[in-house]
Amino acid sequence: MKIGVLGLQGAVREHVRSIMASGAEAYVIKWPEELKEMDGLIIPGGESTTMRKLIDKYGFMPELKKFAEAGKPMFGTCAGLILLAKRVVGYNEPHIGVMDVTVERNSFGRQKESFETELDINGVTENFAAVFIRAPHIVEAGENVEILAKHEGRIVAAREGQFLGCSFHPELTEDHSITAYFVRMVAEAKEKALV
Secondary structure (H helix, E strand, O other), X not given: OEEEEEOOOOOHHHHHHXXXXXXXXXXXXXXXXXXXXXXXXXXXXXXXXXXXXXXXXXXXXXXXXXXXXXXOOEEEEOHHXXXXXXXXXXXXXXXXXXXXXXXXXXXOOOHHHOEEEEEEEOOOEEEEEEEEOOOOEXXXXXXXXXXXXEEXXXXXXXXXXXXXXXXXXXHHOOOOHHHHHHHHHHHHHHHHHHO
16 A cells, blocks of 8 residues: 655655554655555645645646545645645635635644644544644534544544544654554555455
């Protein structure tokens, strides 16, 4: 199983390490054509506006949309969640726009208000040490979206079919359970595609 990490910005190396710790092959994706070889993709945190500029500069958007249409799993963390969302508060247009959620940017404050908290993630793990850095949160989720975790009443992790998103940075801990959950999603999608 080949899982790519979009290598434009963010904690790319940490995601690669987490994928490998979860038993899958990890690849840093620098060019759109490299997506064709991948079974799943992680879109890391970073700064969503900067990431969008780089996605446009290197011509990634058509390939990212094709990847989603092909039924391949995508996991967005922090800025990656903003890129996957169909709606972003204060913006007329989404970015990739494939996950039926409305997301608000920087809803937990600026960099200096970053924090760590323990979360129970439904069907995944308990007492996960979640690192929030200028994190967004999910304001609204469509009816087919499964809410996986909340923090102080705000949705911070969710899944809709092949799409997984979270507000925090799972790659910045030694607990690989969320990445392992995504790896299982990729394995299931690959099996389905073979049937």
